[in-house]
Amino acid sequence: MTFVHEQYLWLLAGLPVLGAALLFAARRNRRVVSRFVGTHHRTEVFNVLVVKNFVVAVLFTAAVASLILALAGPQWGEVSVEDERRGLDLVYLMDVSNSMVAEDIPPSRLVRSREVARSVAGRMEAAYHAVVAFKGAATVVVPMTEDPVAFDLAMGNLSGALITTAGTSLQNGLATALSAFPPGSPRHRAIVLFSDGQELQDAVNEELEELRQSGIPVFAVLTGTGTGATIPTGDGGVLRNDDGQPVIAGTDRETLRQLAEVSGGAFYEIADANVAQRLASDLNQLSGRGRDVVFREVSVGRYHVFVLLAFLCMVGVVAVQHTRWRRTL
Amino acid sequence: MWVLDRPVYLLFLLVLPVLFYLRHVHRWRGGRLPVPISVYDGAAFRPPLTFRVVMVRLSAVMFWVAMVLMIVALAGPTRTTRERVYLxxxxxxxxxxxxxxxxxxxxxxxxxxxxxxxxxxxxxxxxxxxxxxxxxxxxxxxxxxxxxxxxxxxxxxxxxxxxxxxxxxxxxxxxxxxxxxxxxxxxxxxxxxxxxxxxxxxxxxxxxxxxxxxxxxxxxxxxxxxxxxxxxxxxxxxxxxxxxxxxxxxxxxxxxxxxxxxxxxxxxxxxxxxxxxxxxxxxxxxxxxxENTERRVQIRVIRRPQHRVILMWALGLLVAEAILRRFLLGSAP
The missing domain is CATH 3.40.50.410 (von Willebrand factor, type A domain)
Incomplete structure (x- = not known):
């Protein structure tokens, strides 16, 4: 089972607090009821009260937990969806943030990304290509086109200077990449993301949902090594923090892996010598190599199972709360 | 246009009146201790509309709205749009x-x-x-x-x-x-x-x-x-x-x-x-x-499920109702 919106699972951490609060409420009930009934049927009333409180607390907590799980977008199993498309629209989403000039991948992360992107494009003859660059903001460098010259020119000129907004906003990048797919295109669609995942600023829930619903997979290429590297400043030095220590540009493997997995794409590492070949092969498979109809495997969302569970728990809560036991409570 | 992926789940709405009766109307319902405060066969009085009474009613509204929202989410509300695809x-x-x-x-x-x-x-x-x-x-x-x-x-x-x-x-x-x-x-x-x-x-x-x-x-x-x-x-x-x-x-x-x-x-x-x-x-x-060319067009339906917002409201209302009823009003259980 995987979750589309894993961040909602953090809400589950609040369940113990909810349980404790319900326990506290139960104790308070006991005191109040004790004062009210005095000694009349006291033991019998307390026995019912304890059981009812316990069952209601368990059912209510289970209902809340089920709703949280439903919100997180659980999915399991796959179903084949007929996809009547031909060819491929590819958006190359290129991270041009400062960390991409780190040289742990020679000659640098960005230059190597450009080389791999060009190599992939060279192997995808029938595909249309668009280039989107992102940092703190994102911009369409080349709109979706069949023109290899424009693509090559844009890739050659790709640098951090294209965008002045600092940071790394994958959210902006994905939103701009989605807008780069022209409406009414009969081709398959995919995003090839080149990023080190370093210091991604924001969650990409809405974009991920959009990708999943539109059947646009993200093929994520991690550009960088696990050990990371310093960031050259261009004057022979390296970027330093306020304490004068060199800034190490690391990588965020998990974010990219999850993005690829949830969207139905694949994850690669640029350090892999065959990355371009593997990527092109997977993309060719996606496009169905010119066939009119291909079958796409789509993960099946199962949120309703958990909502049903939550609803039944709440029906149980009402039944337990408001059915009179032993003519006492 | 709005459609429901699993409209059959709307049948659960029929369960709600039964639950409502059980919770609010049934004379011998549990969770309360009835105290006779009127003479036999005489006219009773209605409790005054105090802040506490308003809160009790508000908590009930929150609960039932949450239940309805859960059923609506179960039915799979989906917004569909049509896209022209040029073949x-x-x-x-x-x-x-x-x-x-x-x-x-x-x-x-x-x-x-x-x-x-x-x-x-x-x-x-x-x-x-x-x-x-x-x-x-x-x-x-x-x-x-x-x-x-x-x-x-x-x-x-x-x-x-x-x-x-x-x-x-x-x-x-x-x-x-x-x-x-x-x-x-x-x-x-x-x-x-x-x-x-x-x-x-x-x-x-x-x-x-x-x-x-x-x-x-x-x-x-x-x-x-x-x-x-x-x-x-x-x-x-x-x-x-x-x-x-x-x-x-x-x-x-x-x-x-x-x-x-x-x-x-x-x-x-x-x-x-x-x-x-x-x-x-x-x-x-x-x-x-x-330069006119023949255009072959296909209409493709794009579906965008909308259940997540509804579920958020349902969850929020349920938790808020529990806090209000159990902790602020002291209802048992």
Whole structure:
């Protein structure tokens, strides 16, 4: 089972607090009821009260937990969806943030990304290509086109200077990449993301949902090594923090892996010598190599199972709360 | 349009009246201790509408709204939109637009030749939903603004960003045509077309218009050459985007009709004369009609599930109701 919106699972951490609060409420009930009934049927009333409180607390907590799980977008199993498309629209989403000039991948992360992107494009003859660059903001460098010259020119000129907004906003990048797919295109669609995942600023829930619903997979290429590297400043030095220590540009493997997995794409590492070949092969498979109809495997969302569970728990809560036991409570 | 993926779950709504009866109406319901405070068979009294009573009723409303929302979410509310998908490939069109200073001549209403061309091109683009359209600007040099694309937002944005004289002062028609041909070379479209729009004589660049047209013709690219200008003396006002200097004067220069005719002839295209804004629009209409292709269209339904927001509300209301009823009002259990 995987979750589309894993961040909602953090809400589950609040369940113990909810349980404790319900326990506290139960104790308070006991005191109040004790004062009210005095000694009349006291033991019998307390026995019912304890059981009812316990069952209601368990059912209510289970209902809340089920709703949280439903919100997180659980999915399991796959179903084949007929996809009547031909060819491929590819958006190359290129991270041009400062960390991409780190040289742990020679000659640098960005230059190597450009080389791999060009190599992939060279192997995808029938595909249309668009280039989107992102940092703190994102911009369409080349709109979706069949023109290899424009693509090559844009890739050659790709640098951090294209965008002045600092940071790394994958959210902006994905939103701009989605807008780069022209409406009414009969081709398959995919995003090839080149990023080190370093210091991604924001969650990409809405974009991920959009990708999943539109059947646009993200093929994520991690550009960088696990050990990371310093960031050259261009004057022979390296970027330093306020304490004068060199800034190490690391990588965020998990974010990219999850993005690829949830969207139905694949994850690669640029350090892999065959990355371009593997990527092109997977993309060719996606496009169905010119066939009119291909079958796409789509993960099946199962949120309703958990909502049903939550609803039944709440029906149980009402039944337990408001059915009179032993003519006492 | 809104649809439900699993409407059968709405049947759960029938359970709610039973639960409502059990929770609020049933005389011998649990969770409360009835205390007789009226004489037998006498008139009872209603409790006053205190803040506490309002909160009790509010908590009940929150609970039932949450239950209804859960059932609605279960039914799978989905918003659908329809998208037109073009199954046939349109043609490729490169618009080659003169950005020299003379295009600021005010013999075209309401502003000048360039602004008229811009608005006519905009209308032309909006009427061709399935053709890949690109944009090249030229004056002393030529530059690709947008390669052939279906992304018209990007194209129109770039068209709006074009400024006179940003590529120097001069008219390099040959360079503009050569650049447009280069970017059409990789196209798999059956028909490839260049629409050249100029008001001047080729006086810059290293490639002659005739040579560029010949190469285009050999690559199967037709050129529609449009000469712009009334041929009469016209006022001109243009600001150099680099220096910010404003130039004012009059212009009488006209385009080179012979060269434009030759360009059209060498590439198998046509030559047009646009003496006014209306004529220019008519020419673009004519080109649009001449380059009409068969369009095979499929309607695709895009589905966007909306259950998440509903679930958030349901969860929030349930928790809020529990807090209100159990902790603030002290209800048991």
């Amino acid at each position: 046939s490939r349109g043609i490729d069109i490169m618009l080659v637009v003169d950005q020299s200073a003379s295009m600021a001549a005010q013999d075209f209403q309401p502003v000048n030749r360039f602004e008229t061309a811009r608005s006519v091109i905009r209308r032309f683009v909006e009427q061709r939903p399935n053709d890949h359209i690109g944009l090249v600007g030229f004056s002393a040099e030529a530059a690709l603004r947008v390669p052939p694309t279906l992304n018209y937002d990007q194209l129109l944005q770039s068209l709006d960003g074009m400024q006179l004289m940003e590529l120097g002062d001069g008219t390099a028609i040959g360079m503009g045509l050569a650049l447009a041909s280069l970017h059409l070379r990789g196209s798999t479209a059956e028909d490839k077309v260049i629409v050249l729009l100029t008001d001047g004589v080729n006086n810059a660049g290293e490639i002659s218009p005739e040579a560029a047209a010949e190469v285009a013709g050999q690559s199967g690219i037709r050129i529609y050459a449009i000469g712009v200008g009334s041929g009469q003396e016209a006022r001109i006002e243009v600001r150099d985007p680099e220096t910010g200097q404003l130039y004012r004067g009059t212009v009488r220069d006209s385009y080179d009709q012979t060269t434009l005719e030759r360009i059209a002839e060498l590439s198998g295209g046509s030559y047009f004369t646009a003496g006014s804004a209306g004529t220019l629009e008519a020419i673009f209409d004519a080109i649009g009609t001449a």
